[in-house]
Amino acid sequence: MTTLAEHVEDYLRLRRALGFTLGGYDDPLASFAAYIEAAGTGTVTAELAEAWAWLPVGIKPITASYRIGWVRGFARYLHAIDPAHEIPPPGLLSVPRRRPAPYLYSHEQVQDVLARARQLQPPLRAATYETLFGLLATTGMRVGEALALTRHDVALVDGILTIRHAKFNRMRLVPLHPSTTDALRRYALVRDHLCRDPRTDRFFHIGGVVERRDAEHVFLTITTQLGLRTAIVHPRIHDLRHTFAVRTLTDWQRDGSDVHAMLPVLSTYLGHIEPKNTNWYLSATPELMQLAAERLEQHFGGRL
Template structure:
């Protein structure tokens, strides 16, 4: 036996104490432990880690690199206790990270998506998806955060949502516009009228009264955007793009109002649940409207002639 299992549990426990969930890492490390035991290896070596990372021979090089990075992080930890541990070098697998091109939904696009959701056959399903997609579009919440909301997390009286297990297991408050609160209140009444009693303490529920699954939400979003013609062979809108669009629209509105972006970016970052403002820049694509507004402000500031 390799004896890695105990070290894996200690490693996961340590990192989770810092707020990391590590669900994927736990699954992969369990596979690695089983592989090491079958190979009769007592120490973690570079050759062992690389051989395991390449087990799915049909996988992409990027996938191999992700698998190896999980083992590499564990090896760094293990090396502090076992001098015979070899930390696999970085750069073994040449990878290329391409950022998915976001689809920036216009307001008419969002209205069409909500109208299509409203037309779904089941009244409860229609109300759920219309309200869910609407909330994501106007709040910038992550889809996982919205699906994980309990009824108690949505305070319809004060118009504030409490996200209790955001990224890195942090808690944050999301204040809502009164129109959003009204829409959520209307949904709650419809949900409770059409589905009694609930089978799970969730705000957004399925027709069976259970929590919505991420895969099911993704399928519904793909179906709607395909039907509307928003999804094509080259354009692939994702649910996550609603969050991206919220960030960009906020910056555009600030630009139009003459608001200092630098002074307010931290507010947007906190609202989105980012650890630092630098993380928010990931969402700010160089969209033509945003760049035009920025150029206009530069011309005003420096007195350039058009």
Template sequence: MTGLLRDGLVDYLALRRALGYRLDRPEKLLGQFLDHLEHAGQSRITVAAALDWAQRPAGGGDSNWWAYRLSAVRGFATYLHTLDPEHEVPAAGLLPQRPHRASPYLYSAADITALVAATSSLRTPLRRATFATLIGLLAVTGIRVGEAIALDRGDVDLTAGRLVVCHGKFGKTRELALHPTTIDALRRYQRLRDRLAPPTGTPALLVSAAGTRLLYCNVHHAFHRLVNRAGLTPRAGSCRPRIHDLRHSFAVAAMLEAYAAGQDGQTRLTLLSTWLGHVHPASTYWYLSASPELMAVAGQRLEAHLASRP
């Protein structure tokens, strides 16, 4: 009964991905929504059906998660409505989403050293080397976890000292310069990888013990274990050590380094936004605003600037 809807979903996802969206999670959610419609014997999208599915599990769940699920249906329903007005489009704000962002856990150099040391507790030499390399790479480049997992060996030029991020957000590609110590670490990892990894033929730079590309969920699970092993604890209920916070820490460290060197903060911020692959500078400002140390330095520079004005 939902065959036409499933065909429509294929076309919808193809259109959105052609515009640069990845849609891995929405694809999974929308497949579950169509299962829900099929079970209910419905062949078109209604607001009532969308709300019923979005607010599951009944009597529990997070309102932000419910709103996200409904927004996934809204995008698909809007597309179908242009083809067949019988499909209803849930109104925006029908399930209000409260803005909430976790406070970044800014890692110190000692924290990162402890995380890398904790990889010695992992089962195999290859797994230990892979996670030590992953943590180090995230800490010194600020790339996203998904971008690191998606790296192929051909994306890293160890001779030129360049790393090409080919799978950034919205399909954007950017090239990053690597420090000589990072190049040496990657070269050592590749030698060990070639010696220990099963010959699966994967082009992935970072591989699992099975010789396959790392999985996002497995990386997060392993990182939580490493956090516990390293003795890192939450600083508040909304400030817990997450792997993504290595990116925040890189951004803050880059700006503190610029201020310490007497460089122009705005120029460094513009370069940093490009380096991180942010589409909007506001995203970079958010990364920096959670650091009291950085805000203090920026405030001191502003006061000095105002005091120097005639």
């Protein structure tokens, strides 16, 4: 008779064979199997799954929600083998996801950030952060994706970036505007002149690897110095990505383009796994809502 622990191994092996990256699932599901067997049964029930999801005592509801989600997928697998295993119902321990409204940088604010980065010392650090922040603003890339770029990932002749380890370990190509490609070429020349023997093959470096926490700290310092960060307003480096997405949608809206038809293009460019992550910008941005209302009013001749 196959034990739950053995079923966990089979389940994870199957998921990986289907292309899923499940590095963080091994320990939780092994713990769940041990919990079920310690309860004196080899059968999964929704009640036991919920009790395990709340362990250890005092965890946050969002953590319990994640844990029950891990169990739900495993329980579906078990149920297909033996219907005696219960699948925790959808919505059990679910926590509403409330995404904060993005901080949208104006063109002038982005230029101010780049100008302040240009003043950093030493010169290689200044060139690296100015170009990094500029790339994030003009492509909407995630900061981790940009910092992970190697020299081979940046095609300065074709103007295309290869993102090899995006979110969920996916790969995508990011075509660049000619002006962005020119900026990367200038940076590469300065970088190689200032550091002829780097300790890394990363495209962005300061002799060694630029850590994400360091980039975020520099950005936080600059936005604070510029007065953009206050006790109430907390702009983040990730908001450069939000700004790019919103500005792109706004430009399409103003040009009269079919925004919903173009959304998959933006979704692919940004590396979104689910289209709903891109759709979110349509309702999260007052400016876009206003433009949509104006287009409706024009379409119906003011009869709204």
